[in-house]
Amino acid sequence: MTQLFLDANVLFTAAHNPHGKASLVLEPAAQGHWQALTSTYAAAEARRNVALTFPDFSEYLEQILVGIETVGSGRAAVCPLPLRDKDKPVFEAALLAGATHLHSLRT
Numbered sequence: 001m002t003q004l005f006l007d008a009n010v011l012f013t014a015a016h017n018p019h020g021k022a023s024l025v026l027e028p029a030a031q032g033h034w035q036a037l038t039s040t041y042a043a044a045e046a047r048r049n050v051a052l053t054f055p056d057f058s059e060y061l062e063q064i065l066v067g068i069e070t071v072g073s074g075r076a077a078v079c080p081l082p083l084r085d086k087d088k089p090v091f092e093a094a095l096l097a098g099a100t101h102l103h104s105l106r107t
Helices: 009-015 021-030 039-054 055-066 088-097
Strands: 003-006 037-040 069-071 099-103
Touching: 003 009, 003 021, 003 088, 009 021, 009 039, 009 055, 021 037, 037 039, 037 088, 039 055, 039 088, 069 088, 088 099
Parallel strands: 003 037, 003 099, 037 069
Antiparallel strands: none
16 A cells, blocks of 8 residues: 655645645545555644644644554664755654655645
């Protein structure tokens, strides 16, 4: 089964814009078309950012997270790519979880 790893930006955007493009990956996951994953690190970052900028959507983010398997975070020690330090634990978590895809909204 396809395992789609969602970073904090996807979670944040889906939470405060429930009808936007980031939310489009959540419904097929809920229908069993793929498995949605995130890490404790990414979930914590999304929670922090939603609470700071869109606090009214914090409860909706928690509803989103119920349907997403949360895995441990990487330690940024074995990241095989030259990423920014804050992105290394997210990539490592996706790699360690066996995710087949990593979905990020970063450009």
